[in-house]
Amino acid sequence: MKKFVVFCCICAAAFFFYYTNNTTQHSQIDLSSLHSKNALLLNKNGDVLYEKNADAIIYPASLTKIMTAIVAIEMSPDLQKQTIVEPQMISKFTAQNASMAGFQAGDFVTIEDLLYGTLLASGADATGTLANAIAGSEEAFVTLMNNKAHELGMDDTHFVNASGLHDDDHVSSVRDISKLFRYAIENPTFYQILTSKSYITHVPNDLTISSSLLSKLPNGEGAILGGKTGYTPEAGLCLASIIEKNGEQYIFVTTNANGQAWTPPLHIEDAYTAYDAL
Numbered sequence: 707m708k709k710f711v712v713f714c715c716i717c718a719a720a721f722f723f724y725y726t727n728n729t730t731q732h733s734q735i736d737l738s739s740l741h742s743k744n745a746l747l748l749n750k751n752g753d754v755l756y757e758k759n760a761d762a763i764i765y766p767a768s769l770t771k772i773m774t775a776i777v778a779i780e781m782s783p784d785l786q787k788q789t790i791v792e793p794q795m796i797s798k799f800t801a802q803n804a805s806m807a808g809f810q811a812g813d814f815v816t817i818e819d820l821l822y823g824t825l826l827a828s829g830a831d832a833t834g835t836l837a838n839a840i841a842g843s844e845e846a847f848v849t850l851m852n853n854k855a856h857e858l859g860m861d862d863t864h865f866v867n868a869s870g871l872h873d874d875d876h877v878s879s880v881r882d883i884s885k886l887f888r889y890a891i892e893n894p895t896f897y898q899i900l901t902s903k904s905y906i907t908h909v910p911n912d913l914t915i916s917s918s919l920l921s922k923l924p925n926g927e928g929a930i931l932g933g934k935t936g937y938t939p940e941a942g943l944c945l946a947s948i949i950e951k952n953g954e955q956y957i958f959v960t961t962n963a964n965g966q967a968w969t970p971p972l973h974i975e976d977a978y979t980a981y982d983a984l
Contacts, residue, residue, distance in 0.1 A: 735983050741972035742960035743942070744880045747980050750955050752888060756980070759880075763862060764961045766878040767936030767944050768805070768828045770870030773851045775824050775899070776890040778817065778836045781850065785818040785895070789839040791909075796831055804830035804871055805918075805967075813909040821895075822905040825934060826917045830869040837868045844868055858885050872938045880959045887934075887946045887957055901932035901948070919947070922971055929981040931955070935973065937966065943973035951984045 735756045737745065744764055747756040779785075793811035800806070807822075807829025809815060817839065823832030837847035844867060851865045860882040866873040890896045899905075904916045919933050933947030943963040949956045958980045963972040 737976075737980060737983055739979060740960070740976050741943075741963040742976050743962035745958070745960045745976070745980075746880045746884050748884055748888070748957045750957075755956070755984075757881075760884075761862065761879050761881055763877050764879060765872060765876065765938060765941035766863075766870060766883060766961070767872075767938045767941035768870040769878075769883050769934055769936045769944050769946055769959075769961070770865060770868070770876070771824050771828060771833060771936075772883070772886055772890050772934050772946060773854060773865065774833050774836065774847075774868045775821055776886070776893060776896055777847070777850050777854055778821060778824070778840055779893060779895050781840050782817045785821070786816050787839075788814050788816055789820075789835060790814055791831065791835050792838070795834045795838070799830040799834060799869070802830075802871060804869060806830060807832045807915055808913050809835070809909060815907065815909050819905075819907040819909065821899055822902070822907070822915050825896075825899050826902065826905060827915045828918050828935065829915075830871065833868040855882070855886070858889055860885055870936060870938070872940050880961055883946055883961075884957055884959045887959060891948060891957075897932075900934070919945070919974070922974060930974070930977055933977075936961075939966075943967075943971065945973040945977060947977045949977060949981050949984070951981055956980070956984065 737756050745758040746760040791809045791813040796811045805828045807827035809831045820832045820836045823829040837844040841847035848865050855863045862879040863882045866876040903920045907913050919935050931948040931950050936944035943965050944961040946959045949958055958977055960973055960976050965972050
């Protein structure tokens with residue numbers, strides 16, 4: 707009986723030490739100066755280090771393309787498979803003033819080319835062509851996206867398109883996006899593309915696709931290893947990023963920072979604020 711009591715005391719002490727240590731670590735992170743209205747900071751194990759309105763319903767904008775890319779990768783046994791960029795695809799997204807990767811109507815491209823265009827340049831021309839190549843239509847591809855969201859437990863998420871263009875029914879939360887992002891970066895292909903500064907393809911001329919995130923960083927590198935930016939007027943400036951400090955990786959997801967795509971990048975400033983606080 708005495709041994710059992712001693713064992714229970716040891717377990718209680720160990721739990722108290724673990725809880726106190728983790729609580730202290732959590733309380734040391736001060737991100738009160740963030741510009742973003744929604745934020746979630748996780749370590750590699752998925753432990754929450756900081757959160758701000760993480761379960762609020764938000765518009766994910768181009769963070770949507772994280773799902774587009776991982777679904778495309780998982781559905782494509784051959785990334786060198788070729789497809790064609792259709793003229794109506796270019797005209798459709800040009801009319802909507804969507805961000806484009808630079809593909810032209812009639813270009814023969816590979817799935818890999820389109821993945822770089824999706825994650826680095828955030829091109830709707832890339833996402834639309836990917837959707838058609840893999841599922842036959844964007845509508846069918848979006849079904850695959852929503853099925854994946856359900857599989858990952860993204861209960862606040864519903865996708866309407868593959869690009870992230872605004873729709874009142876196209877919604878998520880930063881907690882859901884973090885679930886998706888943590889899952890996606892475990893895929894070696896996704897991680898390699900996401901953390902690349904640029905990519906050169908031939909369609910049929912050389913097309914250089916540069917990272918819309920890394921190209922905005924000092925010297926194109928630093929604390930942020932890679933990530934996906936997003937912006938619509940309704941979503942504000944958004945960012946899902948991988949931060950590295952002292953050899954440890956962290957995930958930081960933010961949405962709803964004030965500004966436009968061409969104004970000071972407050973979402974990136976927030977990522978550096980998180981880095982400094984770690």
